[in-house]
Amino acid sequence: MTMTPASSTPFPDGFLWGASTAAHQIEGNNTNSDWWHKEHSGTPHIKEPSLDAADSYHRWREDMDLMAVLGFTDYRFSIEWARIEPAPGHFSRAALAHYRRMVEGAFERGLRPMVTLHHFTVPRWFEERGGWTADGAADLFARYVRACAPVLNQGVRHVCTINEPNMIAVMAGAAKNGDGGFPPAGLPTPDAETTEAIIEAHRAATAAVKEIDATINTGWTIANQVYQAVDGAEEATAAYRHPREDVFIEAARADDWIGVQSYTRTRIGPDGPIPAPEDAERTLTQWEYYPSAVGHALRHTAEIAPGVPLVVTENGIATADDDRRLDYYAGALDEVAAAIEDGVDVQGYLAWSLLDNYEWGSYEPTFGLVAFDPETFARTPKPSAAWLGGFGRTRTLPRLPRTP
Numbered sequence: 001m002t003m004t005p006a007s008s009t010p011f012p013d014g015f016l017w018g019a020s021t022a023a024h025q026i027e028g029n030n031t032n033s034d035w036w037h038k039e040h041s042g043t044p045h046i047k048e049p050s051l052d053a054a055d056s057y058h059r060w061r062e063d064m065d066l067m068a069v070l071g072f073t074d075y076r077f078s079i080e081w082a083r084i085e086p087a088p089g090h091f092s093r094a095a096l097a098h099y100r101r102m103v104e105g106a107f108e109r110g111l112r113p114m115v116t117l118h119h120f121t122v123p124r125w126f127e128e129r130g131g132w133t134a135d136g137a138a139d140l141f142a143r144y145v146r147a148c149a150p151v152l153n154q155g156v157r158h159v160c161t162i163n164e165p166n167m168i169a170v171m172a173g174a175a176k177n178g179d180g181g182f183p184p185a186g187l188p189t190p191d192a193e194t195t196e197a198i199i200e201a202h203r204a205a206t207a208a209v210k211e212i213d214a215t216i217n218t219g220w221t222i223a224n225q226v227y228q229a230v231d232g233a234e235e236a237t238a239a240y241r242h243p244r245e246d247v248f249i250e251a252a253r254a255d256d257w258i259g260v261q262s263y264t265r266t267r268i269g270p271d272g273p274i275p276a277p278e279d280a281e282r283t284l285t286q287w288e289y290y291p292s293a294v295g296h297a298l299r300h301t302a303e304i305a306p307g308v309p310l311v312v313t314e315n316g317i318a319t320a321d322d323d324r325r326l327d328y329y330a331g332a333l334d335e336v337a338a339a340i341e342d343g344v345d346v347q348g349y350l351a352w353s354l355l356d357n358y359e360w361g362s363y364e365p366t367f368g369l370v371a372f373d374p375e376t377f378a379r380t381p382k383p384s385a386a387w388l389g390g391f392g393r394t395r396t397l398p399r400l401p402r403t404p
């Protein structure tokens with residue numbers, strides 16, 4: 001475990017330092033969403049329903065208080081379309097007021113809010129009319145975004161339109177081609193129609209945000225699997241990666257920033273993805289323990305979209321052992337610092353996740369810096385939370401000791 005950094009790298013000016021969450025994963029009782037419905041209709045791969053989650057819909061003040069006390073200065077959270085537009089064209093003033101209070105509450109605590117407009121969940125009515133590939137989907141999304149003006153026009157500087165569009169396309173591909181299961185290594189083939197539709201929705205949402213306030217920085221956050229070619233499989237790797245990742249980075253070349261989200265790596269040989277070796281350390285999601293992932297992800301994104309500022313919007317580890325979490329973050333931050341020193345324009349780092357949360361089908365993989373009691377909802381910060389938050393006070397990134 002590396003608690004004391006060997007040296008440090010100053011934050012670039014204006015650097016975002018915080019943690020991320022997503023509404024459905026922490027709020028609880030998101031009953032009007034497609035996911036709630038999936039959770040209660042016997043969908044394979046869903047082990048348990050989200051139910052109350054961390055009750056953050058009511059306890060967001062406590063969560064933000066904690067972030068500020070820990071030393072963080074930025075909080076990425078998502079607002080829930082299913083609550084804001086419970087029926088087509090009917091916008092809930094109460095839900096909008098709720099999210100507006102969250103934005104105001106963040107500023108009151110010295111936290112800058114980054115608002116995600118869509119993080120995997122949609123209103124049930126939107127899913128029932130055919131989801132992203134149905135006629136008019138992008139316009140409906142843009143209409144929802146325009147309705148969010150009272151939330152976004154409160155000084156929000158960063159808006160993420162869509163979280164992990166590439167995973168949305170991959171999940172649509174998996175659903176079309178079978179039972180929605182994932183292969184032992186790599187990702188299912190993305191659905192090309194969904195890719196096109198989601199890029200259109202991103203463009204429409206970006207325009208809608210700019211109508212609200214042209215100075216808001218808009219972008220989207222892309223899952224980066226850190227594809228690594230082995231045995232000379234460079235071409236196969238590039239071909240495998242393009243529809244799963246690069247096409248979404250290319251679509252962001254005119255954006256104000258790109259969100260980089262990484263956890264592990266995927267090695268590709270001439271015959272496709274190669275599972276991690278039997279003896280590799282694995283996390284609770286069964287992903288290979290690989291803290292260097294974020295450095296590779298940043299450098300790759302910068303190569304595909306040169307000149308576009310990058311923000312690490314998710315990075316972390318599912319583990320019950322907080323020492324491994326500390327070790328993971330020490331390795332990851334060292335990579336971020338090295339990328340900055342090499343001139344990569346990294347404008348922020350937001351850990352995944354503030355809280356243990358509903359990991360899309362199960363509460364077992366715990367990514368949180370903060371644990372919560374499922375009965376009382378009492379929050380308990382883990383040692384990693386204080387360690388990570390503390391760099392918000394020194395405004396530096398820790399470096400690992402170098403072996404000569």
Ligand code: BGC
Nearest residue numbers: 022163164167223314352359
């Ligand atoms: C998602 C999060 C998820 C995390 C860990 C990302 O794919 O944006 O919602 O919890 O990774 O799996």
